Amino acid sequence: MKRLDGKVALISGTARGQGRAAALRFAAEGALVVGGDLLHEEAVETQRLIAREGGTALTFGPLDVTDEDSVGSWVGEAVAAFGGVDIVYADAGAVGFGAIDGRPYEDFAFTMRAEPASVWLTARAAWPHLVAGRGCLLTVGSTAGLTGSLTNRRTAHSASKGGVIALTRQLAAEGAPYGVRANCVSPGMIDTEGSRGDLLADDHPMRGIARHIPLGRVGTPDDVVHAAVFLASDEASYITGANLVVDGGWSAVLPGATIRKDSPT
Numbered sequence: 001m002k003r004l005d006g007k008v009a010l011i012s013g014t015a016r017g018q019g020r021a022a023a024l025r026f027a028a029e030g031a032l033v034v035g036g037d038l039l040h041e042e043a044v045e046t047q048r049l050i051a052r053e054g055g056t057a058l059t060f061g062p063l064d065v066t067d068e069d070s071v072g073s074w075v076g077e078a079v080a081a082f083g084g085v086d087i088v089y090a091d092a093g094a095v096g097f098g099a100i101d102g103r104p105y106e107d108f109a110f111t112m113r114a115e116p117a118s119v120w121l122t123a124r125a126a127w128p129h130l131v132a133g134r135g136c137l138l139t140v141g142s143t144a145g146l147t148g149s150l151t152n153r154r155t156a157h158s159a160s161k162g163g164v165i166a167l168t169r170q171l172a173a174e175g176a177p178y179g180v181r182a183n184c185v186s187p188g189m190i191d192t193e194g195s196r197g198d199l200l201a202d203d204h205p206m207r208g209i210a211r212h213i214p215l216g217r218v219g220t221p222d223d224v225v226h227a228a229v230f231l232a233s234d235e236a237s238y239i240t241g242a243n244l245v246v247d248g249g250w251s252a253v254l255p256g257a258t259i260r261k262d263s264p265t
């Protein structure tokens, strides 16, 4: 038996990056995946990739997770197709980076809509179905929601991902009486199309960050998805309200030079 056999899993952001990796892996673990993304054609390509591997997926779209009607229709289509919702993986996100000085308010408002507000909209639309099926919610935070950064100026993103982590804990509280679990995965620096166009671009100061990641490398989408599969599976049936950080130790260990075994200190 596979780890997510027969579970209906709504996953947003399935066009690329971590969302596509999650859709492929959840389907390989036996889930019936209902994906969606603003980039609809790419999300449909993810569906094709799943079908080629013998998995089951539908794609709603274009899905805009910041739009109440779009999110409502996405959940409705999943229920109409598969009769319920067992897992919601709110992966889609978008960000306007920038420091506090001189940034337009719209950058901040955009990020708050694209991150915590969209997670709230998704959770609310799916909630009655999660309650009916004692399902689970997965959200995507970030080490940006836990730490400040000298190198990456990101006031909106830090606030929004901190908000996602706090929202997840509150949903864990509200879901617990119904057997609904809510957990967050918080990636550090992950190599995706999104980060390659920005923080991991050749000329970005964050490019050198891998030197400061204790485990010595930038993460992959699969690193994050391994954690998500665990949290969505019955193996995590006693875990709710957790924020599982997937960052190679980046947020837990201060930067510094490694001390060799033969060093006097």
Ligand SMILES: NC(=O)c1ccc[n+]([C@@H]2O[C@H](COP(=O)([O-])OP(=O)(O)OC[C@H]3O[C@@H](n4cnc5c(N)ncnc54)[C@H](O)[C@@H]3O)[C@@H](O)[C@H]2O)c1
Binding pocket: 012, 013, 014, 015, 016, 017, 018, 019, 036, 037, 038, 039, 063, 064, 065, 066, 091, 092, 093, 094, 114, 140, 141, 142, 143, 186, 187, 188, 189, 190, 191, 192, 193, 194, 195
């Ligand atoms: N890559 C990293 O280093 C990193 C680190 C920490 C957290 N995260 C988070 O992980 C998640 C996935 O990021 P990724 O790196 O795979 O990014 P990505 O940009 O490669 O993929 C994000 C996907 O979300 C979709 N999307 C954006 N806004 C949407 C909307 N309004 N409606 C529907 N779809 C929308 C995009 O079209 C894209 O396909 C995001 O929540 C991101 O904030 C990423």
